[in-house]
Amino acid sequence: MLKVSGIEVFYGDLQVLWDVSFEVRDKEILVLVGANGAGKSTTLKTISGLIKPRKGTIEFDGIRLDQLPPDQVIGKGVVHVPEARRLFREMSVEENLIMGSLAPEARKKRTQTMEWVYELFPRMKERRKQATGTLSGGEQQMCAIGRGLMALPKIMMFDEPSLGLSPILVQEVFEIAKRINKEGVTVLLVEQNVRQTLTMCDRAYVLENGRVVLEGTGKSLMDNPHVKEAYLGI
Ligand code: ATP
Numbered sequence: 001m002l003k004v005s006g007i008e009v010f011y012g013d014l015q016v017l018w019d020v021s022f023e024v025r026d027k028e029i030l031v032l033v034g035a036n037g038a039g040k041s042t043t044l045k046t047i048s049g050l051i052k053p054r055k056g057t058i059e060f061d062g063i064r065l066d067q068l069p070p071d072q073v074i075g076k077g078v079v080h081v082p083e084a085r086r087l088f089r090e091m092s093v094e095e096n097l098i099m100g101s102l103a104p105e106a107r108k109k110r111t112q113t114m115e116w117v118y119e120l121f122p123r124m125k126e127r128r129k130q131a132t133g134t135l136s137g138g139e140q141q142m143c144a145i146g147r148g149l150m151a152l153p154k155i156m157m158f159d160e161p162s163l164g165l166s167p168i169l170v171q172e173v174f175e176i177a178k179r180i181n182k183e184g185v186t187v188l189l190v191e192q193n194v195r196q197t198l199t200m201c202d203r204a205y206v207l208e209n210g211r212v213v214l215e216g217t218g219k220s221l222m223d224n225p226h227v228k229e230a231y232l233g234i
């Protein structure tokens with residue numbers, strides 16, 4: 001469904017991704033795990049069109065994404081829930097959700113999609129008039145996910161949704177990702193939280209210093225000696 005082939009990405013003269021290739025299959029939960037600074041956020045930003053790769057290609061359903069601007073990438077159904085939520089803090093939950101549905105197709109279905117988001121997140125319905133800056137961390141994460149859903153994703157990319165959340169909320173956010181996947185949305189999840197994500201995913205890739213070093217099913221990577229030592233502390 002999504003095919004990233006040999007991308008090389010730079011910030012100015014600084015290269016941060018080297019020949020990164022991976023694919024995400026239709027309807028699966030794919031995880032990209034790696035430590036701080038491994039290049040996970042950069043990979044998602046490159047897929048979203050926020051950064052252009054110097055080399056390599058990105059294809060989604062057979063269409064080249066790597067030369068498209070971010071709004072057109074979203075229009076193809078490739079939606080990014082960024083790290084640290086990036087909500088409009090002064091605006092209400094509902095206003096933030098509306099901001100997620102500005103593309104023509106999403107705009108047409110806005111009312112119906114908002115009902116679906118409120119069904120998934122009853123808490124968001126209760127808080128729909130509240131400024132998002134006053135929500136708890138977990139609620140802000142739900143709102144950010146809800147805003148992404150408003151864009152009608154075929155694939156939803158989550159950038160470290162567990163960041164800064166308590167263990168119970170982390171569990172809840174991963175359950176939400178699974179639910180969204182069950183509703184037919186392919187999930188690409190980027191995480192430092194290796195143990196929990198390898199348990200819940202179909203497949204995973206390990207990114208180290210801007211390079212893909214391992215790939216496999218979540219289970220096979222849990223059993224991999226390097227993963228055990230470097231990420232699981234066993
Ligand atoms: P984190 O979990 O800390 O976000 P990450 O795996 O997502 O880590 P990236 O944020 O993609 O890693 O960063 C990869 C490398 O690129 C790091 O060395 C980082 O310092 C560098 N980097 C990220 N953003 C920029 C930028 N805007 N300008 C220069 N270097 C950057």
